[in-house]
Amino acid sequence: MRPLNATDRPYIANYRLLRRLAPGGMGDVFLAQAEDGSILVVKVVPAGPAFGLHAGAAERFRREMEATSRVRGRYVAHIRGMDPHGSPPWLATDYYPGPSLLHAVGSAGALPPATVLALAAGLCHALVAIHRAGVVHGDLTPANVLLLADGPRVIDFGISGVLEASRPLDGPRYGTAGYVPPEYYGAPADPPTPAGDVYALGAVLSFALTGATPGTPIDAAALAHVPEPLRGWCSPAPAPTRSAGRRRTGCSRYCCRTAARSRASSARRGCPPT
Numbered sequence: 001m002r003p004l005n006a007t008d009r010p011y012i013a014n015y016r017l018l019r020r021l022a023p024g025g026m027g028d029v030f031l032a033q034a035e036d037g038s039i040l041v042v043k044v045v046p047a048g049p050a051f052g053l054h055a056g057a058a059e060r061f062r063r064e065m066e067a068t069s070r071v072r073g074r075y076v077a078h079i080r081g082m083d084p085h086g087s088p089p090w091l092a093t094d095y096y097p098g099p100s101l102l103h104a105v106g107s108a109g110a111l112p113p114a115t116v117l118a119l120a121a122g123l124c125h126a127l128v129a130i131h132r133a134g135v136v137h138g139d140l141t142p143a144n145v146l147l148l149a150d151g152p153r154v155i156d157f158g159i160s161g162v163l164e165a166s167r168p169l170d171g172p173r174y175g176t177a178g179y180v181p182p183e184y185y186g187a188p189a190d191p192p193t194p195a196g197d198v199y200a201l202g203a204v205l206s207f208a209l210t211g212a213t214p215g216t217p218i219d220a221a222a223l224a225h226v227p228e229p230l231r232g233w234c235s236p237a238p239a240p241t242r243s244a245g246r247r248r249t250g251c252s253r254y255c256c257r258t259a260a261r262s263r264a265s266s267a268r269r270g271c272p273p274t
Contacts (some may be wrong), residue, residue, distance in 0.1 A: 001031060012042050012090050013083060027088075031095065039095045040080050043156075044088050065091060068157065073129025075122045077155040096153050101208060102142035110211035113227055119145075119152055120205055126154040127201065131194045138192035139175040140200035142207050178214035179203045206234045 001019040004010075008030075010017060015032040018039075022029065027045040034040055065084040068091075080092040101119075105111065111119070123145065130137055137144075137157040146153040175184060175192065181199040184192070203214045209226050212218040212234075223231050 004030075012044060012092075013081065013086075015040065015042050015081075015092060017042065032092070034080070040092050041095050042090055042092045044090045065089065067133060067135050070133040071130050071135055071157065072133070073126055075126035075151055075153060076129050076157065077153055093155065096146045096148055096155075098146045098148040098153070100143050101145040101147060101152070101204070104147055105142065105208060105211050110222060110225070111208045113209065113225060116205055116208045119147075119208060120201075122151040123154065123201055123204065126152070127194075127197055130154070130157050131197070136192045136194055137197045137200070139179070140197055140204060141176045141179045142204055143176075145204060175200070206230075210234050 001021055004017060004020055008017060008020070012030070012032065014035050017030045017032050019031040020028070021031055021041065027043060030042045030044070032040055032042040065082050069079050069082060071079070077093040077096070080094060082091045083089060099107075123140075127137070127140075135157060137154065139156060140154065144154060144156045146155060175196075179200045181196050184196060206212075206214060209230065210218050210222045212222060218234060223234065226234055
C-alpha cells in the first residue's frame, strides 16, 4: 500500500479512498471505506486507448461488469457496487486481507501437494460460479488468487476480454503470458472462453506445486515433492503449443478429481469439509 497521489480524488461515489494498492490489470486499485465503516477495494478503469476503452470496448466493458455482478460463490470476490456508466467506470469488491498466491509462493516457496489439492477444489468451485453466470475470467493467474484461512478467493474476473490494450503480436492478446492457451496468441486471437480458464487453472496449480512460472525451467528439486501423475503436466513448454494446453488441462483435471475424492472420503468419515 502507498499514500494517495495528489491528483487522486478523495471519493468514488460514496466510498472514501484511503490508500493506493498495487495497480491491477484493469487500472487503479484503492483501499476504501464505505459509509458503514467497512473496508473494501475500489477499482477504477481509466478511459482511453491505454486500457482499450475506445468506443466499442467501452460498451463491452459495461456489459461485462453487469454480468460480473451476477456471480455468486464462496470462493469469488463479492461485488459491493459498480458504475459501468461512470466517468470513469468503477467496481467495488470486498477487501480480503490475505496474500496472493503469487506473493505466498514467492515468499515461502511451492505449496505442499495436499494444500494444492485444497486450493484446486476452491478454484474449481470459483470457476463453476463464474461460468454459470455467463462470465469468463480471462486472466486467472497467481496474482488473482488470494489465500485466506477459509479457502481461496478469485478476483478480477470478467475483465480481460474487454481490455484490449495494444500488445506485441508475439504475446497473448488477452490475459497473461504463461497462463493463457495457444489460441489467445496472434492476431486475430480467439476471445477468452471457459476452456481457456481451465487451461489457466492448470498453469496456476503447476505454479503452486513447483514455484516456477509456466514456461521457465523447473529443476529436479522442485519436482521432488510433486505426485508422479503430475510431473509431466508440470514440465514447462518453451512456447505456447497445443500439447502444452493438454498438459495444463490434465493438471487441473487430476487435481480437481483428487480433491473431490478427498472431500467425499472426509464426508463419509464425518469430517468437516475443507
